[in-house]
Amino acid sequence: MTVDLDELVAAAQTGDRAAFDGLVRATHADVYTLALRLTGDEEDARDVTQEAYLRAYKGLHRFRGDAQFSTWMYRITANCASTLLTSRRRRRHDELPDDMPIADTHPDIDPVAMAEAGLLRSRVSDALQELPPRLRAVVVLRDVYDMPHEAIAEELGITEAAAKVRLHRARRKLRERLFPLGREEAAHAV
């Protein structure tokens, strides 16, 4: 059965709790997926998802329908995850620097063959989890969820320039992680 999110949003905005529950049921898996990609931890992802829906519930009257409800939820989720990760980073003393190389646990596997076999996606997923959270957030929001730089910067509380720099670093790290051959060797692999 297809759920009309627009109708549910309209009803929920009039105070219909059952309609809001319907929105939760229809979208929670997508929101949780983003939360898990951003936090890299199931328990954190659950907390972020709950907090995101709570904020959405309280702020639903501000949702104007300019974007899709799911897009609006993604932005709230990104903001909640950023808040969680920022508070956690402040408590951590052993944070890895952004420039720390990511160890490749499968350097012997030919990435081209894997891509052809459709396995690259799962390696990308693993590699994302090994990125520092601040880089992971930007690349997930930009390259997986197509969020504009401006929105990413706003939800993560950073400048647009910083978002672009982080995106570049994240992509470079992922590429180096997934295609560990040296540039000379890589040239011959094309």
Added chain:
Amino acid sequence: MRCDDVALVLPRIADGTEVADIAVRDHVEHCLRCQAEMVQYRKLLKALHQLRTEVLEPAPGLVSDILATIEAAGERGAIRSLLAGKRAAYVGGIAAATVAGATAGALVLASRARQRRLRVAG
């Protein structure tokens, strides 16, 4: 132009947000290393984009946890509204009683004044 200079723009060219200028194009056309890097970025971006369709199912109970959180928040909001309503009623009651008292006082005073005037006239 050197490979390191081109490396800065390759991901943006690969995702289509930047168009390669003539110098970059010339370099990449003759540089196998940069071509390889471009291919890698394209594969990476494609794989990342494909993740968008993947849904990672949460462990059971998440929906009920979310709904319980919202229910609790709704209850807190309702209690605040009720308390605010009662407070308004309480303040309104005091105001009404004050107005009624003042009116009654004024009537008593007016009545006494009229009686005094009648006694003086009589």
